[in-house]
Amino acid sequence: MSNIQDEYINKHVSAAQITNTIRLSRFFLVSIVIVSLYIYCIYQFYFAKPSFYLNLWFISTVLFCCLSLLITSIHFKPRNFSLKHAHRWLQFQFLATGSFIGVGIALIYYYLPQYNHDFNQVHGLMLSALLLIVSQAFALTFLTQRLNYFCLAFIPAILPYLASQFIAADTSNYLFHLTINFALIVILLCANTSSRIHQRISALYCKNNRLVKNAEQQVLWTDELCQQLKTEINKSKEIELQLQLNNQLLEQKVKERTFDLAKMNTDLENQQQNLVLAHEIAGLRPWDWNIKDREILITNSKQQKTLKALKQHQHQLQNIIHSDDVEHFKFSMKQHLRGRSNLYEATYRIQNSLGKWKWVHDIGRVISRDPINQKALRMVGIRRDIQQERTDQERLKLAASVLKQASEGIFILDEQLCYIDVNPFYEKLTNFSQEKIIGKHLFDITANHKSQQRNDHYSIINQLLKTGEYDGEMNEKFLSGKELTVWMHINAITDEQNRVTHYIGIVSDLTERKLQEQRLSYLENYDPLTDLPNRFYYNYQLHQYLVSQKDSIQQLAVIRLNIDRFRPLNEFLSNSGGDELLRQVAQRLRLTNAEALFVAHLNGDDFAIVYEISHIRPSIQQHCERISQAFSLPFTIFDQEHIITLSMGIAFYPENGRQLDYLNNCAEQGLTEAKNLGGNTIRYYSNKNTALLEQGIYLERDLRLAINNNELIVYYQPKINFSDQNIYGFEALVRWNHPTKGIIPPNSFIPLAERTSLISDIGRIVIQQTAKQIRHWNDLGFNNICVSVNVVAQQLQRGQLLEDLDYAIQTYQISGSSLELEITESSLLENSITVKNLLDEIKERKINISLDDFGTGYSSLSYLADFPIDILKIDRSFISKIGENKQEAIVSAMIAMGKAMGMMVVAEGIETQQQLQYLQDLKCDIAQGFLFSKPLPESEATIFLEQHRLIPSQV
Structure with a gap:
């Protein structure tokens, strides 16, 4: 008995040690994280040189401790874990933790003094000793439930110190080693003592619990004995009373039993009548074959029983069973009588009194066999008329065949409008197999992306649920990709209580008919x-x-x-x-x-x-x-x-x-x-004319008059050098000085002019006025001013541009380098060879060619290589979006490309200092925009030039 008790106490103590250690291990892991963080922060704060290995050790230690905390919290919840698994997990966890501490001590003690000269040997001794002593103090506090748990964390941690005393004996630190060795021995002794104390406390706790339980059990047993004694006394009194009552009850029960027997007899008679009625309704005819006496009791259609001799019955069967079914009948009967089948069952045809054949289902079983030779002694069974069932089955097969062979799609839905059956033609219509359709909702196999389709489907479903019927034409696109025009007819099927049980749908493909209608409509229209x-x-x-x-x-x-x-x-x-x-x-x-x-x-x-x-x-x-x-x-x-x-x-x-x-x-x-x-x-x-026609015609007429009456004037917008902020030149921009409407901007009449020959006349006027203004500025001492003029595709293709340029240069005696032609990318698309030859001739006159609005047109880089382009002009749409990463990348790429190809780069539409600074950082050449000046008339442009006379005159 003592051995059993000791074994129980030992098991309890072991379980208590593992359970307590699981609970305390969380505090130990948190303590290790704190001391590791403390030492890591001390090193990072006082010794600035970072260490990869120290960082790796710190991160690995923290990650391992956090992961261990997570696993312990999830997999080892209180009273919900295996002690064996918990014990192995604790051993692994403490061994790994001690190893991490040992690695940290080795790094601090051996590696850091060699890696960081500011971190000397004394620092290493202090920090490593701190890590060792503090971690082992925590281990002594939390891990002494079992001594082996403490040792698993203690031994790997002290290995670097023990190894240091043998590998690199330093006489200067012998006192330190003696001190640490003594402290470690004391810690180990304390751990052993603490472990024994915990073990004794657990044992005492177990014994006390056991004594308490025994005392409680003794009290319960005493109460039960007292209660049993009272019960026995009461029983003895009750027995006396019971004996008196039993005589009375016995008489009463005899009377009740007699009454119950009479009632049971009545119930049996009623059940017999019910059974006869059930057999009659179901068409069942029981038979009872006494094989031993060679007699058979059969029941006719009127549920009248007749006892016949076996030979007479067999002779009658042979006359009424269909000749094709006799062998099957005999084989099934012999198989069961010989014990080769558990049940006799046969389906055959018999001839009724009217000479018609009908199907019957005969089923029976041997209920008595000779215990010696296992020969059948008695057999009972039931014969059932299944002619109507066979007829119904044939009809069902015929209906299924019609369903499969039908040239229209047919489907059956349950009361929730989900598919339960479809015919092959419906599979062909939808291009889905039956397996992919069954179970899905009516319109789950169709596309419902458009709101109109969803509304149509919702309307159909509401009509079905409300009226139980839908009939209409639909254009459906199935998820298989097939799109059809169909006529769908759906009817609800109800039960005896007028509740909807199913829906039957018939779908006709109208696609070909619609195509025929479209063909007829086409021929008609x-x-x-x-x-x-x-x-x-x-x-x-x-x-x-x-x-x-x-x-x-x-x-x-x-x-x-x-x-x-x-x-x-x-x-x-x-x-x-x-x-x-x-x-x-x-x-x-x-x-x-x-x-x-x-x-x-x-x-x-x-x-x-x-x-x-x-x-x-x-x-x-x-x-x-x-x-x-x-x-x-x-x-x-x-x-x-x-x-x-x-x-x-x-x-x-x-x-x-x-x-x-x-x-x-x-x-x-x-x-x-x-x-x-x-x-x-x-x-x-x-x-x-209508108002719209009058506007177009009168505008064209007025524009022709404006050309003849010299109402077109040129404004000039300054261009500034990024490098020295000097004026590089101007861009010539045409304006219409209407006698009654004032200054009309170009976007009101240039589109009309481009659709007629007027744009060439306007271009000629701008070139002449620009050349005249350059001559005026040259006379004032501004000899290196360059003015750009916009040229459209029509001017390049009409063949008069060279004549206009030559006339302007010769008339006003200006240099071709004073002019610059701005050509859009779209102008270079048509007749590219002719345009290239024309541009080559323009270049022979020293006139610069600028590619205007670069990046907004077709942006074919081949233009930059194939055509003689000197200047790349970045459109204002890109400049206005500086500040957006993608747009800045595009502008940067344009400037870099222009620079790489030896071109001058002009940025138009500059309106903010941010845009100016960004472009200046990219070393853009020329700036133009409202930040410097809006387009100015001739006189104001001259004043602007005089006020910014920074260009050295070359007289």
Whole structure:
């Protein structure tokens, strides 16, 4: 008994030691982190030279301690861990911690005095001793529940000191080593003593608990004995009373048992009737075969039992069982009688009294066998009429076959509108297999990205849930990528209580029918010769624009076009040639009028175009001029070129009419007037132009008058050298000094001028006035002023630019180096070889060439290499966004590229000091912008030049 008690105490003490150590190990790990941090901070604060190995040791120690704390907290929660696993974990944890302490002592004691000369041997001894003594003091405090836990942390930590006494014996530190050795021995002795004390305390605690439990158990046993004694006394009294009552109860129970037997007999009779009724309803006919006596008790269709001899019954079976099923019946019966199957079961056909065959299911089992030879003695079974079931199964198979062979998609949903079955055609429609559809919601297999689709699906689901039926056409895009037009019909299936149990859907693919309808619609609405809308569709669509969309489209222009002298030309070309001409005319009209709302072929050589009039679109006059210009090119018919001209009549909505027929008549009258004038002209229905047309025509007229009346003047915006802040020159900018409207900025009239030949006239005026102003400044002593002039693509391509430059240079006797031509990237796109030759000739006159708005156009770097470009001008759109990393990177790259290619770099649009400083740091050459000055007229530009006379005159 003593050995058992000692074993129990030892187990309890061991468990208590592990449990307490798990709890105290957290404090030990936190203490190690604190002392490591303290020593690391002392070194970093007093000894500035960082050490990689010390950093690595500190980080590794802290990470290990934190990870150990985390693992201990998660995996070793109180009363929820294995003592064996906890013991192994504590051993590993303390051994690793002691090893980290030992490595730290070795680093401090051996490595740091050699690595950092400011950190001498004494410092190493002090810090390493601090780490050792403090860590072991914490270990003595928290790890002495078991001596081996303390030793696992103690021994690796003192190894560097022990090794130092044998590896590098330093006589100067012998007293230190003696002191430390003595302290370590004392710590070890204290740990041993503390461990014994903890062990004794745990043992005493276990014994006290055991004594308390024993005392409590004795008290319980005493109470139970007293209670049992009282119970026995009460029982003896109750037995006397019970004996008296038993006689009375026995008599009562005899009466009750008699009554219960009578009731049970009644219940058995009722159950017998219920069983007979159940057999009759279910079509079951029980039979009982007494094999030993060779008799069988069978039940007929009226549930009447008949006892027959076995031979008589067998003879009857052979007459009524179908000949194809006799062998199966006999085989199944023999297999069960011989004990080869647990149950006899056979399905066969029998002939009824009317001579018709019906299916029955016969099932039975041997319930009694001879205990010696295991021969069957008695067998019972039931025969059931399954003719209706077989008929229903055939119908189900037929229905399933129809479902699979149907040429329409069919699906079945549950009450939650989730798929439970689909037929193969629906799989083909959706391009999804059945496995990927089953279980998903009705519209989970369709794309629901667009709000219109989501609204349609939501409306269908609401209608199904509300009315139980949906029937309609849908355009569906499935997640498989297949897009179809379908007709979907869904009906709800309800039970006896009118509750919805399922939904059945039928889906028809209307895609091909829609394509056929589109083909028919095309043949009905389009002219097959020209592939343009015909007169019917033209009238319908124009009516829609006039009525249905009049709130969104405020103004329309209807242009009626007719080929001049088409009839004689058609007779000359023959019918096939005339048809080819109409096809080419239609193609050219289509390409020329891409912005038109409508281009139609009404009949013969009669065409119509419908335009929307808007302030952001070109005028109708410009559209018509573009059409005329397009038709100035010849048409090639049968390898012969023919020049075709058009007559055009124009009517405007709503000025000339609001009804379809009236508006067409107005355009027709305009066309008739144009034809009467000999063709190749444009006529409007009314002599009064619309406000939009009047604005375009009058602006062009006024601009021509301005050129003739010398109303165009030139403003000059200064350019500043980054290097010395001197004036490099100016950029010439044209302005319109209108006699009544004052100064008009260029963005109001330059776009119109670029669409006509006026831009070349304006460019010529700017070159002449700039040359004249340079001459004036040269006379004032500013000989090295360079003025840049903007040149557009039309000036490069018309072939008059060289003449204009030569005339200006010779007339005003200026140097070509005083001029600079700013050319945009788009100007270099067309006829690049011709433009390059032209620029080479310009360079021969010592005129500088600048690439304007660099980076905003097509930005092909080949222009910089292929064309003789001297100056790269960075557009203001990049300068304005300086301060953004990406934009600064682009500007920096542009300047670096220009510098690398030997070009001068100009930055326009500088408005802030930040932009100026950034560009100056990148060594940009020339600055231009409102930070220095806005564009100035001639007189103010001269004053600005006089006030900043920093350029040394070269007279």
